[in-house]
Amino acid sequence: MTAEQIKQFIQGGEWVSICPELRPSISTGAGKMQPFYCTRAFTYSPVDKFACTVINYADANGKVPLVKIVIKGRNEWQGEHPISDSAFKLDYVADGAYEVTPLHQGFADAANKFPVQGLNQWELGVMQDVKGKSFPLFGLAEGQTYIDYDLIYIYADMLFNGSKNVDGRAFDKPENRPTNLQIPLVRKAIQV
Secondary structure, three states, X not given: OOHHHHHHHHOOOEEEEOOOEEEEEEOXXXXXXXXXXXXEEEEXXXXXXXXXXXXXXXXXXXXXXXXXXXXXXXXXXXXXXXXXXXXXXXXXXXXXXXXXXXXXXXXXHXXXXXXXOOOOOOOOOOOEEOOOOOEHHHOEOOOOOOEEEEEEEEEOOEEEOEOOOOOOOOOOOHHHOOOOEOOOEEEEOOOO
């Protein structure tokens, strides 16, 4: 597929995780590697906009949700990715929203240990938009728009993004762009 064909293919409907995913991450508080269990759901619009919902879980089976993260923004296509024919470098620019909703009191308590100017105290089930704000738990800096330097690949009607770096580095710099594929997303059937 060309980049233009992929843009057309991914529009309409929702792309969802087939099961909880395991990603390595570095704990901002402790500085140690920790498992990050999550599910993802993406939607793409014809004008290169995206919305991504990530639910982070405390357990590998996805039974204890910790936090819901909704990121909205635009896609910037950066050319072919060497991982495979028809794979492309894709930057997810989170300039629309970066909404965080605690789903577990433990997450709210952890977030409250890092007070941030411009944010209220974290409460269970109450969303706050951290876009452009300092948010130490996620490594976000004041006044900066977060960009995920990722990749996209379609195979057998499944959508692949990049697998997180095994050392826990985020995709926050072009040199951290992934070189492997993550568990695929599948198109969720539209309910009529």
